[in-house]
Amino acid sequence: MPLSPRQTHLLDLIERPADLRALSRGSLATLAEEMRHALLEQVEATGGHLAANLGVVELTLALHRVFDTPYDRLVWDVGHQTYLHKMLTGRRAWMSQLRQHGGPAGFTRRAESEYDPFGAGHSSTSVSAALGMALAAEQKGEDRHAVAIIGDGALTAGQAFEALNHAGDRQANLLVIVNDNEMSISANVGALNQHLTRLRSNPMIERFRHSGEEMLAQAGPLGELLGSTRAGLRDGMRHLLGTSSLFEELGFRYFGPIDGHDLDTLLDTLGNLREQRGPRLLHVVTQKGRGLAPAERDPVGFHGVGRNGVSRAMTPSTDHQPKSAAPPTWTEVAAGRLEHHAEQDERVVAITPAMVEGSGLKGFAARFPERLFDVGIAEQHAVTLAGGLATEGMRPVVAIYSTFLQRAWDQVIHDIALQDLPVTFLVDRAGLVGPDGPTHAGSFDLSLGMSVPNLAVAVPADAHDLREAIDWALVHDGPCLVRYPRDRCPDDLGGQPLDKAATSPRLLRRSEAQTPRRVLLIGIGAMVERLIPISETLDTTLVNLRWARPLAIAPLAELAAEHDAVVTVEEGSRIGGVGSELLLALAEHGVNLPGLRLGIEDRFIEHGSREECLADSGLDSRSIAASIAAFIGKPDKVSAT
Numbered sequence: 256m257p258l259s260p261r262q263t264h265l266l267d268l269i270e271r272p273a274d275l276r277a278l279s280r281g282s283l284a285t286l287a288e289e290m291r292h293a294l295l296e297q298v299e300a301t302g303g304h305l306a307a308n309l310g311v312v313e314l315t316l317a318l319h320r321v322f323d324t325p326y327d328r329l330v331w332d333v334g335h336q337t338y339l340h341k342m343l344t345g346r347r348a349w350m351s352q353l354r355q356h357g358g359p360a361g362f363t364r365r366a367e368s369e370y371d372p373f374g375a376g377h378s379s380t381s382v383s384a385a386l387g388m389a390l391a392a393e394q395k396g397e398d399r400h401a402v403a404i405i406g407d408g409a410l411t412a413g414q415a416f417e418a419l420n421h422a423g424d425r426q427a428n429l430l431v432i433v434n435d436n437e438m439s440i441s442a443n444v445g446a447l448n449q450h451l452t453r454l455r456s457n458p459m460i461e462r463f464r465h466s467g468e469e470m471l472a473q474a475g476p477l478g479e480l481l482g483s484t485r486a487g488l489r490d491g492m493r494h495l496l497g498t499s500s501l502f503e504e505l506g507f508r509y510f511g512p513i514d515g516h517d518l519d520t521l522l523d524t525l526g527n528l529r530e531q532r533g534p535r536l537l538h539v540v541t542q543k544g545r546g547l548a549p550a551e552r553d554p555v556g557f558h559g560v561g562r563n564g565v566s567r568a569m570t571p572s573t574d575h576q577p578k579s580a581a582p583p584t585w586t587e588v589a590a591g592r593l594e595h596h597a598e599q600d601e602r603v604v605a606i607t608p609a610m611v612e613g614s615g616l617k618g619f620a621a622r623f624p625e626r627l628f629d630v631g632i633a634e635q636h637a638v639t640l641a642g643g644l645a646t647e648g649m650r651p652v653v654a655i656y657s658t659f660l661q662r663a664w665d666q667v668i669h670d671i672a673l674q675d676l677p678v679t680f681l682v683d684r685a686g687l688v689g690p691d692g693p694t695h696a697g698s699f700d701l702s703l704g705m706s707v708p709n710l711a712v713a714v715p716a717d718a719h720d721l722r723e724a725i726d727w728a729l730v731h732d733g734p735c736l737v738r739y740p741r742d743r744c745p746d747d748l749g750g751q752p753l754d755k756a757a758t759s760p761r762l763l764r765r766s767e768a769q770t771p772r773r774v775l776l777i778g779i780g781a782m783v784e785r786l787i788p789i790s791e792t793l794d795t796t797l798v799n800l801r802w803a804r805p806l807a808i809a810p811l812a813e814l815a816a817e818h819d820a821v822v823t824v825e826e827g828s829r830i831g832g833v834g835s836e837l838l839l840a841l842a843e844h845g846v847n848l849p850g851l852r853l854g855i856e857d858r859f860i861e862h863g864s865r866e867e868c869l870a871d872s873g874l875d876s877r878s879i880a881a882s883i884a885a886f887i888g889k890p891d892k893v894s895a896t
């Protein structure tokens with residue numbers, strides 16, 4: 256059922272937030288309606304993060320109405336809920352290319368607009384960043400507001416607490432807005448979430464607060480005098496009732512909870528807060544998916560949707576749709592093997608930092624609910640928790656995206672590898688992810704992992720390798736990282752092992768070319784599949800490396816010695832990656848050949864489709880073939896040694 260176009264008379268008037276401030280207050284409810292509809296139309300056309308945006312229509316409008324943006328700084332956490340913010344800040348027409356090559360990013364981005372004072376994509380940074388801005392304003396003597404808007408999910412991360420801890424102590428001039436919709440991507444978890452629920456569901460506090468404030472208002476000048484101690488009175492009441500908020504204990508004045516869809520309440524409350532200084536926290540209750548019934552019912556399914564995702568949701572589904580014949584994703588294959596092991600071995604437990612769905616753990620959750628730990632957005636904790644479990648003989652598996660693991664490399668090194676603990680890391684979204692862009696690209700797990708002692712690193716090229724790697728990891732007496740991309744997974748690319756080790760590379764093809772043009776092409780991970788036709792066309796030998804650590808250097812050196820050049824291809828940072836390590840190791844083994852390393856270039860790759868991102872880094876099939884051909888076509892270089 257296509258979305259019916261609707262007029263957006265008021266929204267059409269808004270080029271900048273200043274235009275919004277010029278509208279009559281009475282027209283704002285209509286504007287909110289228009290914004291919600293424009294959002295649906297836009298996500299229908301482009302896909303993107305829908306449910307979180309539907310939940311912040313009124314909040315976004317109210318913030319830009321009350322605060323003097325961009326002079327006042329709005330720092331949105333994660334940034335996945337900023338589509339309306341972008342619409343109101345001069346990017347509405349451009350949004351038709353959202354997350355596409357050359358279009359606006361799906362997150363905030365400094366380079367995009369002066370209204371995006373801080374870029375994000377990873378969660379829980381907003382309070383730190385806004386605090387930095389508040390302290391800078393203090394240093395420079397500027398009276399500007401710094402406002403962090405953070406979700407209840409993002410609030411579960413350690414960094415958010417670190418920032419609150421600092422801000423409360425400094426008594427910084429900072430407003431933190433907690434956008435509480437009781438959801439992370441999945442239902443939110445944790446004791447803090449329960450604390451927010453208690454705060455939400457304490458009408459007694461609200462009654463006391465309102466009647467107390469009314470009394471003060473009616474007391475005229477005396478009330479005003481007392482008004483300065485109003486926060487103190489309120490704090491006292493909360494203490495008396497035993498419902499003091501954690502935030503007050505940390506030095507913030509706590510306001511709310513208020514209904515984040517009630518525009519009048521939002522405007523009044525934010526207006527009042529704008530007149531105050533010091534650390535303030537406003538608890539706003541919103542509904543993820545608000546205004547689109549299917550998204551309200553299923554905010555998890557509507558966290559992110561593809562093109563036409565809105566109209567599809569509104570079309571009654573037929574249960575007879577043909578099943579897709581496409582191969583499974585890497586995520587599905589890995590999750591299936593994990594479940595297989597969990598079935599066999601009760602020591603196998605899975606840990607996810609708030610990515611149950613994305614990491615393919617729904618099946619595991621249903622089958623082994625007691626053995627799945629969703630720790631919230633807490634990557635560092637997830638890793639060290641696994642370490643603790645491993646010390647007690649469990650076989651923990653941390654299912655994590657490469658990009659989010661970046662948060663926890665100290666834990667991987669210090670807590671896991673240094674103690675040689677048997678923790679398995681299923682590192683998903685390794686490589687270029689596409690529309691989420693550089694904030695979410697998994698470019699660094701290989702170059703980081705290559706240098707960590709004790710850490711085994713599997714780079715499976717197909718489902719067969721992936722299953723074997725997980726099998727190996729779960730009996731190995733030490734840590735192991737298994738990495739794979741956001742893509743479909745080929746079943747079995749075949750090939751012969753180079754030696755008897757379980758971690759041996761596989762030879763897929765032998766070159767028939769004569770010296771001096773015999774090239775050994777070493778494919779790393781998911782790149783191997785696209786190298787098969789290239790190696791045939793260019794007549795190279797082709798090896799599927801399978802394991803980056805341990806690196807099977809002896810059989811590889813033997814094979815390389817029969818060649819005149821070596822080319823490595825990996826979907827990870829070229830700098831310090833597997834290719835670099837391999838070529839150096841070969842040289843140390845006396846095989847000193849000209850080498851070409853293909854990998855993610857030394858710059859951040861912009862968003863686009865996954866194929867466009869690969870092309871941007873020279874890793875699509877055509878570019879790889881061209882690079883190798885150019886390399887082979889330089890006989891001087893090839894014959895130089």
Ligand SMILES: Cc1ncc(C[n+]2csc(CCOP(=O)(O)OP(=O)(O)O)c2C)c(N)n1
Pocket residue numbers: 307332333335336376377378405406407408409410434436438439440543608609610632659662
């Ligand atoms: C460090 C990090 N871990 C995980 C994610 C993936 N992620 C994106 S949004 C999200 C849920 C955030 O929940 P919340 O902050 O409450 O925002 P909501 O979507 O509910 O508005 C998660 C887990 C991320 N972006 N960054």
Ligand SMILES: CC(=O)[C@@H](O)[C@H](O)COP(=O)(O)O
Pocket residue numbers: 304333335376440558559613684688691741
């Ligand atoms: C905003 C965020 O970080 C997630 O929602 C992310 O976009 C999910 O990515 P996948 O679609 O790859 O699971």
Ligand SMILES: [Mg+2]
Pocket residue numbers: 406407408409434435436437438439443
């Ligand atoms: Mg939330």
